[in-house]
Amino acid sequence: MTAAALDYPGDLLGFADDLTDAERDKLALLRAYLDEHVRPVLVDRWERGENLADFRAPLAALHLLDDPDLLDGNGALRPLYRGYVTLELCRLDLAMSITYGGQVGMFRTLVHAGGSPEQIAAWDPGILDFSFTGCFALSEPDHGSDVAGGLETTARRDGADWVIDGAKRWIGNATISDNIVVVAREDGSERVLAFVVPADAPGLHREVIAHKGAARLVHNADITLQGVRVGEDRRLPRIESFRDINRAFRELRATIVWAAAGMQLGAYRAAADYAQERRQFGRPIAGFQLIQDKLVRITANIAQTLALAVRTTTHPLQDDVTPSLLKLIAADRLRESAALAREIMGGNGILLTGDAMRFFADAEAMYTFEGTREMNTLIVGRALTGLGAFTR
Incomplete structure (x- = not known):
């Protein structure tokens, strides 16, 4: 597919015309891959409730976010291009955007906004190539929209470690991620902290929420944490409140x-x-x-x-x-x-x-x-x- 083949009905004001040639070529490459490899399996996977995790590595190989030809002088992508990447993924299926974007968007943003320079340097390459996968766990069984005022998951300091207890619900990509950013209130204070918890940590249990009638290709999960221990090196030090989140x-x-x-x-x-x-x-x-x-x-x-x-x-x-x-x-x-x-x-x-x-x-x-x-x-x-x- 060539860049010229991209069509956007409804783009009455020609917003896509402001994309660079390199951006349009990359978007055309993405659309061609999705149409050829992912679209044919969507119906069967939807009916079976299977996730799209196996497409993460091929999408990473397209270098949608780290191709040097797409980066400006500061090594950043243009927001317009990033928006069209999301648009193309959702044009196929919302789950494809969540499966890919939950990693390189939400998880990566949390690490960059809350992590130390050392954490960012250590984890970012793996985030982009999906060798260091993660998701975000905020909402809880009894707290969705009011979680800021009702956060029940707690973290207490015990020597060099933190001990986390609580439960999370509706966490997308949780069962296909190696790490889970868990938001917890510090026991005995009002600080709200975030920890990059290994998904296989003792005391952490994940279970896919069954019988969904929407976003069936995303595996949302219930998570329980009972005495889960993580080191201080796994805490994102620049997140200490909901304001920071x-x-x-x-x-x-x-x-x-x-x-x-x-x-x-x-x-x-x-x-x-x-x-x-x-x-x-x-x-x-x-x-x-x-x-x-x-x-x-x-x-x-x-x-x-x-x-x-x-x-x-x-x-x-x-x-x-x-x-x-x-x-x-x-x-x-x-x-x-x-x-x-x-x-x-x-x-x-x-x-x-x-x-x-x-x-x-x-x-x-x-x-x-x-x-x-x-x-x-x-x-x-x-x-x-x-x-x-x-x-x-």
């Missing part, structure tokens, strides 16, 4: 908008292809006004979501309110687009082989994680009125 993830919060744009592109592709091929009353259904109206509405939703995503690359998020509004808008647009794509395909739309149903189900997961719509509404509402409605 928010600082670490501020640059990643726009990722969910890119993901929503990519998922809508995937749903649009499925619906548009079907509409051209499916014939009713003697002609393709793409020629009917009712179908065209739905395709236009999906494209309009993509345009809005993509515009918001690109804006974050030039105006990085600096507060904790804007991300909530962005996520709320993006999730609403995604949910509508996925439903419209499914509608276009009629009864066939509920078949996994048509792709739209995967995006329809995963839209529900996106609608809830990274903060439920209701929680994000409360955050924005408090900012608008100055009155918190979290409690009565």
Whole structure:
């Protein structure tokens, strides 16, 4: 596939035109790999609930994030390009983005934002080539959106080590990672600490959450920690509060908008292809006004979501309110687009082989994680009125 073959319906303002030739070539390489190697197995794996861990090494070999031709003078990638990488992964499937991005995005960001120079130097090469894998464990069985005020997992100092006790829930990639960044409250204080805990540490148990109806290709897990011992060298020293965790993830919060744009592109592709091929009353259904109206509405939703995503690359998020509004808008647009794509395909739309149903189900997961719509509404509402409605 050549760079010219990349198409982005809904990119009305030509945002992709601002990608460099090297960036477009890399994105074309990524799309070609996903379409040739991953797309053919998605349906069977979805039905069996199998993860995509075996594709991590081949994706790392594409050097999506560390190709010298993509780096600027400071050795950094342009945010616009990173956004389109997420978009391409989600255009295939949300799980592919979580499987890859949870490692080189979330886990790597935590290490860079919270780790010491020595930790970063020791771990970063392995993070990029997936020889040092990790995930992030924050939410708990009884604390999701309110975990900042209800964190029950504790860490206490015992000589040269820390001893961690508690439980975590809904932790993506936990069973395919060698390390788990566990967030815990220091016993007897208000400090919130983060530890890179080896997944095979004695006292740590992981169990895949079964019977999911969305994001089935991601293995979320329940984790229990009973007297798990880790050395001080495994603590991320620059994380001592939720403020530090928010600082670490501020640059990643726009990722969910890119993901929503990519998922809508995937749903649009499925619906548009079907509409051209499916014939009713003697002609393709793409020629009917009712179908065209739905395709236009999906494209309009993509345009809005993509515009918001690109804006974050030039105006990085600096507060904790804007991300909530962005996520709320993006999730609403995604949910509508996925439903419209499914509608276009009629009864066939509920078949996994048509792709739209995967995006329809995963839209529900996106609608809830990274903060439920209701929680994000409360955050924005408090900012608008100055009155918190979290409690009565």
